[in-house]
């Protein structure tokens with residue numbers, strides 16, 4: 001990590017005024033190593049400042065206004081805040097994308113310490129997305145998709161998979177992260193079949209009533225609702241169950257819901273559960289969200305839709321198609337995937 005610091009202080013016990021900004025606090029080896037990197041990068045180039053405080057049992061690394069952990073040549077696109085990590089950009093890093101910043105990679109590296117196979121997990125997420133969308137288009141006959149929490153454009157996006165089956169298939173991408181909007185042109189097929197809107201899933205009615213959604217999607221015909229890795233970014237108090245129900249209710253019969261979600265497999269794989277508790281702590285500290293839910297909680301998001309075979313299963317087990325099968329490493333039992341049909 002290349003950090004240029006205008007102000008670096010190492011202090012035994014005196015607590016300095018805490019500047020506003022990203023702050024990582026903890027006691028582990030990770031903090032010690034990152035703090036060392038901050039110290040080593042301590043030169044002032046007028047762009048950034050990092051303050052580092054060393055307590056006997058607690059390390060605090062603070063990146064404050066104009067002091068985010070950025071490579072010297074990082075430039076934020078207009079409207080994009082790179083002093084705070086973003087879910088979309090951390091995930092972009094995990095799936096091998098390039099639209100992320102040092103502040104995001106810092107969070108990703110923390111996650112990788114808990115789950116060293118995190119990059120494989122990212123690839124498994126995108127592979128699952130491709131298989132599920134292909135199934136919906138090729139086997140379930142779905143020709144229109146509402147992809148909420150669509151993420152940054154990456155190697156193969158939903159419309160590209162759907163267009164392999166039918167070039168006229170329509171896709172509306174929805175995300176609330178300005179970074180996605182900045183790079184979203186790559187999500188547009190250029191022929192009117194695709195659109196991208198900025199909206200928040202916590203207000204599902206706004207999405208359902210959005211003029212672009214109404215223009216592109218015909219709510220009298222089956223729709224593929226894609227909730228890939230988004231509901232686990234809603235805390236329990238944000239009513240993810242109500243959000244999912246509102247979206248499901250708006251769809252006509254024959255529609256499908258495809259979902260992936262962080263999974264706490266406490267009952268089935270208790271050895272993995274402690275790892276997800278740690279992951280949940282790291283995500284919430286750095287991103288403010290991240291819920292690893294039990295199987296029954298995830299099943300509830302599907303409501304009375306009928307789960308198609310093989311049901312809710314680890315990603316690699318959902319209709320594998322010959323792509324390299326993931327080994328059962330750290331993250332294998334930490335996510336579930338499923339596709340369900342509205343009768």
Ligand SMILES: C[S@@+](CC[C@H](N)C(=O)[O-])C[C@H]1O[C@@H](n2cnc3c(N)ncnc32)[C@H](O)[C@@H]1O
Nearest residue numbers: 088091149150151175176177200201228229233
């Ligand atoms: C982990 S990424 C998943 C991207 C993609 N769906 C996939 O599975 O490959 C989660 C995405 O959900 C978006 N997101 C998180 N909270 C959201 C919200 N409240 N409303 C809309 N999008 C949200 C993030 O910005 C991010 O792009």
